[in-house]
Each structure stands twice: as C-alpha cells, then as structure tokens.
Amino acid sequence: MSKLIFDISLSLDGYVAGPHPSNEEPLGGGGELLHEWAFNTSYFRAAHGMEGGEDNVDSRLVEEVRGRVGAEVMGRKMYSGGSGSWDDDDNPRGWWGDNPPFHYPVFVLTHHARDPLPMEGGTTFVFVSDGIESAAKQARAAAGDRDVAVSGGAEVIQQYLRAGLVDEMHLHVVPVFLGSGRRLFDGHVADAPAGLERTRVVESPSGVVHLSYRAAR
DSSP: OOOEEEEEEEETTSEEEOSSOOSSOTTOTTGGGGGHHHHTBHHHHHHTTOOOOBOSHHHHHHHHHHTTEEEEEEEHHHHTSOOSOGGGOSOTTOSSOSSOSOOSEEEEEOSSOOOOEEOGGGOEEEEEOSOHHHHHHHHHHHHTTSEEEEEEOHHHHHHHHHTTOOOEEEEEEESOOOOSSEESSSGGGTTSOOOEEEEEEEEOTTSOEEEEEEEOO
8 A cells, every 4th residue: 555655864953954945055055965875876876867876775775765656745845946926936847857857746735726747757747736635645546556755845744744644754864963944843743643663773884874664553
C-alpha cells in the first residue's frame, strides 16, 4: 500500500532553509549547505543527468528511499518561489528547466488554479487548489503501490503532520548551524501525533546522521 513520506535535510539547530530566500538563493542564506552531502552522491547526479559522484552509504540510502516514490506533493514556494497570480510568477514552469528530475506526477499546492503542465521526461505538474487532503488523495492514486513524497517546504510538511497523514519520515541531520531561517519542527506541530517508532539510524562518512521513523498508530 502506498505510504506518505517525507525525506528532508536539516541543520543541527533544526532549520531546513536559511534566512531570506530569493530567486538567487531559493534555500535562503546558507541553505545549500544542508544538501551538499546529497549533491555529491552518484544517485543524485544520475537523477539530474550528470556523471560521477560518490557511490557510498549516503547514495544507497537516498536511492532506497527515493526509489520507492511514484508521486510527489510540494508547496508553491518550493515549485517556483511564487505565491500570487501565475501571471506574476518569475518561474511559472518551476526551477528545474524543461526536463525536471522527478519523472512522475508532482502535485503542487496552490491558491491559484491552473491546468496541468506536462514536461519532458515523464514529469507532469498538477496544481491542486482544494487542500492537502485532495493533493494526497490524487498523489496516492497516481503512485499506485509506490510511495508519495511530501517534499516541502516546512509549512507543507507541518500541515501533513498536523493532519496525521504522514506514515514515515526520513531526517538527514547535517552538522551545521544556520542560526535562523525556516524550522521543520516548532509550535506549529505541537498537535501532531506523538507516537513514532524509530526504524533506522545511519551515520555516514560525510558527518550526516540519517534518522528514519514511522508513525505508530
């Protein structure tokens, strides 16, 4: 059965993005430091049409988690950085060019309705304006027996946590301090289900610690 998961890097002080995100720095100041470990893996580079990279524990772990994904949900800001009318969006086709690295349906949460956007390589962006439950239902139908990834940003993940819809979480704790930005966990998830079962702890040579949990229902 399809599971709803999220898979995200965060700093030691709990941030998943740095301060002052912009078109030039979508992850905010220092935010790319959270993902350098992944950028260096052979799995990430192959998924983005590049060669090389490290075939290490990081790469194999990401491949195991992401290889089960058949559809994805993301927020509007993760898709393009915008929030208002699509006519005013600087990146109406997203950040990734004509051939995004997903190769499956991606459901974008937005307050502004829009027709689906097919892209090269099998990715289709579907714009959902009637809430997180609708996006999850559509994504599960599209994924079949594969998993649905909720990729962010933090506010979107918090909404799914509060709704009790998350089945698994995979946290990659990076040994950096960002000091400010967007936290993954704060008071906004205080009413999220408290029961979690740890399923894995993996320490990598990069210094990142990979933590996996599933909801104990």
